[in-house]
Amino acid sequence: MNILEIENLTVWERSTGKVIIPGNSFAVKQGSCLAIVGESGSGKSATCRAIMRLNKPGLVQAGDIYFKGENLAALPEKEMRKKRGKRLCMILQHGMRAFDPSCVVGVHLKETLAEHFDWSRSDIVENMKHAMETVMLKHPLDIMNSYPHQLSGGMLQRVMIALAIVLEPDVVIADEPTTALDTVSQFEVVEQFIRLRERLGNAMIFISHDLGVVRKLADEVLVMKGGSIVEQGTSEAIFRNARHEYTRYLVSTKLALQQHFQRLMGV
Numbered sequence: 001m002n003i004l005e006i007e008n009l010t011v012w013e014r015s016t017g018k019v020i021i022p023g024n025s026f027a028v029k030q031g032s033c034l035a036i037v038g039e040s041g042s043g044k045s046a047t048c049r050a051i052m053r054l055n056k057p058g059l060v061q062a063g064d065i066y067f068k069g070e071n072l073a074a075l076p077e078k079e080m081r082k083k084r085g086k087r088l089c090m091i092l093q094h095g096m097r098a099f100d101p102s103c104v105v106g107v108h109l110k111e112t113l114a115e116h117f118d119w120s121r122s123d124i125v126e127n128m129k130h131a132m133e134t135v136m137l138k139h140p141l142d143i144m145n146s147y148p149h150q151l152s153g154g155m156l157q158r159v160m161i162a163l164a165i166v167l168e169p170d171v172v173i174a175d176e177p178t179t180a181l182d183t184v185s186q187f188e189v190v191e192q193f194i195r196l197r198e199r200l201g202n203a204m205i206f207i208s209h210d211l212g213v214v215r216k217l218a219d220e221v222l223v224m225k226g227g228s229i230v231e232q233g234t235s236e237a238i239f240r241n242a243r244h245e246y247t248r249y250l251v252s253t254k255l256a257l258q259q260h261f262q263r264l265m266g267v
């Protein structure tokens, strides 16, 4: 069963009419992870933001976005706001941008949770504390009392994953959540995404340039180029037996980089 069905999604620039996404259709199965890959500027983020209806005002979108059969594209903004966070949760590339730099992290967490749950302040703190411990964040209360700039990128991403654990969304959309991190933090954050899926059994859309991460996480892969979908299939099929030349190019470039890295490391 599909939890998300995107039909004929079109995104264009308001001022020039330039088409960025030319009427794409795809689906995400309940409980599965769909990775979106493709070169920079291929429309991966615009697609995900369109699902959340969070593209900048300079971009216009059309098409249908069925979430559990309900068309998100037709909802008033007030209703859509209730879906964001609780039903569909987006984790961004730069953890820093998700938080208000002028407030301690706990303020954002409390505001987000108060929007979706009828919890007391202490319930919120207790639930967040427990979730933060789950993602291996030590001293959660200190973290909640820190400003975003006082925390590392990896810590902020783990705070976002902890928030997702508490919100229990049906779909997590992660837009290159590991790109801005160092290798060790990337590894830790990917591990936490794997655990998040095991824990919630939810669906995920995962955008990444790192095909190693994609191979580890994704059940299905969608390949984009110039706004269009050039290929989609199971992770196994894409990595072992890609049909499209562009997909083969992406996979072989990744393999070449991996071999180069292994040679450098003397593996």
Ligand SMILES: Nc1ncnc2c1ncn2[C@@H]1O[C@H](COP(=O)(O)OP(=O)(O)OP(=O)(O)O)[C@@H](O)[C@H]1O
Pocket: 013, 020, 038, 039, 040, 041, 042, 043, 044, 045, 046, 047, 056, 058, 059
């Ligand atoms: N607010 C905007 N106004 C105008 N054009 C935009 C806007 N946002 C994105 N675009 C354009 O849409 C196209 C797709 O951008 P998008 O950010 O979705 O690509 P991407 O595949 O996510 O790239 P990256 O991997 O670098 O994040 C690009 O040509 C980009 O310049």
